[in-house]
Amino acid sequence: MIAVVTGSGGFIGSHLVEALLEQGCTVRCLDTRSNTSTSPHHPRIKHYTIDCAEPHTLMESRVLEGADYVFHLAGGTKAIHLGEFRRWNVLPTRNLLQVLAERRIQLKRFIYVSSQAAAGPAQSLDRPITEETSPEPVEDYGRSKLEAEQVVQEYTSLIPYTILRPSSVYGPRDVDFLNIFKQANNHLSVYPGYRDNIISIIFVANLVNGILQATRTKTTQGKTYFLSTDQPLSWREIHRAIANVVNKNAIELSIPQGIVDLICRAGDLYSKLTGKYSIVNTRKAALSKSHYWICSSDRAKQDFGFMPHMSLLEGLQITHRWYTENGWLK
Numbered sequence: 001m002i003a004v005v006t007g008s009g010g011f012i013g014s015h016l017v018e019a020l021l022e023q024g025c026t027v028r029c030l031d032t033r034s035n036t037s038t039s040p041h042h043p044r045i046k047h048y049t050i051d052c053a054e055p056h057t058l059m060e061s062r063v064l065e066g067a068d069y070v071f072h073l074a075g076g077t078k079a080i081h082l083g084e085f086r087r088w089n090v091l092p093t094r095n096l097l098q099v100l101a102e103r104r105i106q107l108k109r110f111i112y113v114s115s116q117a118a119a120g121p122a123q124s125l126d127r128p129i130t131e132e133t134s135p136e137p138v139e140d141y142g143r144s145k146l147e148a149e150q151v152v153q154e155y156t157s158l159i160p161y162t163i164l165r166p167s168s169v170y171g172p173r174d175v176d177f178l179n180i181f182k183q184a185n186n187h188l189s190v191y192p193g194y195r196d197n198i199i200s201i202i203f204v205a206n207l208v209n210g211i212l213q214a215t216r217t218k219t220t221q222g223k224t225y226f227l228s229t230d231q232p233l234s235w236r237e238i239h240r241a242i243a244n245v246v247n248k249n250a251i252e253l254s255i256p257q258g259i260v261d262l263i264c265r266a267g268d269l270y271s272k273l274t275g276k277y278s279i280v281n282t283r284k285a286a287l288s289k290s291h292y293w294i295c296s297s298d299r300a301k302q303d304f305g306f307m308p309h310m311s312l313l314e315g316l317q318i319t320h321r322w323y324t325e326n327g328w329l330k
Contacts (some may be wrong), residue, residue, distance in 0.1 A: 007073030148294030171204030172322035193288035203315035
């Protein structure tokens with residue numbers, strides 16, 4: 001089997017590449033000129049470079065010849081405005097699908113890895129969002145991911161696809177949850193906004209397993225699925241679980257939402273004046289104001305037997321061990 005992976009050098013993509021190699025696949029890593037893959041050297045890995053803004057570079061490339069599967073994970077999570085998010089998330093998706101259709105590549109499946117952000121948060125704890133919930137993204141990243149999903153759906157009659165929406169993902173090589181581990185390692189837990197906001201999370205190995213299960217199942221063609229663990233958690237529970245794994249007593253500090261909003265608006269102003277991305281911005285504020293970032297994976301369980309096999313404790317321990325061994329907690 002030949003699998004093409006975009007975003008192979010990213011957090012999730014690198015784990016997917018490893019899993020595909022374990023299954024005996026030949027993996028073609030499709031990289032942009034500004035984002036060269038960091039995937040390991042392997043005799044069954046080949047690297048191809050294209051320019052997402054120039055479809056002819058993909059049309060002329062041999063990366064898609066004879067491909068059985070395309071896993072499209074590449075995209076941008078850090079941008080100043082919606083136009084930039086569209087350039088990183090929507091345009092490459094459209095160009096890739098257009099080339100697949102024009103070259104009449106006979107794929108077994110096109111897998112688009114989207115995000116829970118494309119659907120938005122739930123309204124209450126007892127009503128997690130499902131695939132039937134009308135999408136209502138609350139910020140530009142989510143809007144761009146939803147638009148990319150809609151592009152994929154335009155090719156229903158031409159390309160067999162499956163869209164997957166992971167919840168928040170943690171695991172080795174992740175840089176977002178890393179900050180919580182670093183805080184705990186320094187006896188600190190800082191909550192920007194509401195510490196009792198509840199989210200759905202998933203360990204990266206569980207997610208990759210779900211991606212591969214969905215790929216192999218015929219009934220998933222043309223459908224969208226959320227992938228997450230069953231038990232949503234509050235940020236307080238996540239911070240405390242990480243502190244226990246790190247084996248440190250952490251002092252808990254909350255930053256009121258009003259102060260978070262002010263800091264984020266200042267971050268937006270910085271980006272506007274300098275043209276540089278600020279990690280604190282109103283997108284982050286919008287995410288923190290939603291109390292229930294929770295979703296249901298019931299459809300995935302029903303259609304392809306999705307069942308996260310790694311517990312929270314096991315996942316956090318594996319993640320902590322990797323951070324420690326690779327010097328990420330310094």
